[in-house]
Amino acid sequence: MNQTDNTLVRVAILDLYEGVANQGMRCLREILNQYADAANLNLEWDEFEVRREEQLPDLTYDIYISSGGPGSPLESKGSSWENKFFNWIKDVETYNTSNNNSVKKKVFFICHSFQLACSYFEIAKVCKRKSTAFGIFPVHLMHNAQDEPVFGGMNNPFYSVDSRDYQVVEPNHALIQKMGGTILAIEKERPHVPLERAVMAIRFNENMIGTQFHPEADAVGMTMYLQTEEKKKTVIDNYGFAKWESMIDHLNDPDKIMWTYSHILPNFLNESIENFQPA
DSSP states (O other): OOOOSOOEEEEEEEEOSTTOOOSHHHHHHHHHHHHHHHHTOEEEEEEEEOSSSOOOOOTTOSEEEEOOOSSOTTTTTTOHHHHHHHHHHHHHHHHHHOTTOOSOOEEEEETHHHHHHHHHHTOSEEEEEEEEEEEEEEEEEOGGGGGOGGGTTOOSSEEEEEEEEEEEESOOHHHHHHTTOEEEEEEOOOTTSOSOOOEEEEEEETTEEEESSBTTOOHHHHHHHHTSHHHHHHHHHHHOHHHHHHHHHHHTOTTTHHHHHHHHHHHHHHHHHHTTSOO
16 A cells, blocks of 8 residues: 555544553554555544543544453443443444445454444354453454455464453354354364354454454564563463463564564555545
């Protein structure tokens, strides 16, 4: 993607971290900066604190990226901020389905936002995992993902950073198909575990897509973060030294997290910007 004219691209980042220290927002900012530089693009973004400040963007932005975040996607049900978040999704849907709007708004949901989107669309069960998923894991693409531009160039399986206590399972395939959606990826196969494999990525409709994992996680920053004395101790105390060492190894493998970081969100930005031209 290389756009040499001076067209302004406006991105809204929906921050669901509730003020908790995180790597996700830093990574999203860096991806947008790197993408704009590489594409010679006039790109600017604003950030909206969704949970504490109940800030939601209006419909003047071209692209929306909604972050991960801490806590339970179940306990927020009926809360003021979640109601506003769901109303915002509905407003974007309404805008995109109007024949008066030929240029559509593109949305990417990450982790906690992905779980909430699944609840909003009522297309799957969101529930607590038996144990925390924390680390770098393989993700398996479904057959339908072959035609998904956001996953263009991805290996099968590919690797992603996963950090969650909740999961999306029991998808309603008929409803997903009816709304124009597609399940794109599921978690690693575990033949020895008699549990359903969680859904890891969904194309909700033509303009909205989301992942359970963190495609924004960058290898260099995550490595430095995991090597800080405090975080290293936390990981080793909770998961063991072997888990910490394995994460460092995976982060430095160019075919794993580096590959995911350099493909999925940049592909999403490519697809979004290429669709700015009215159909």
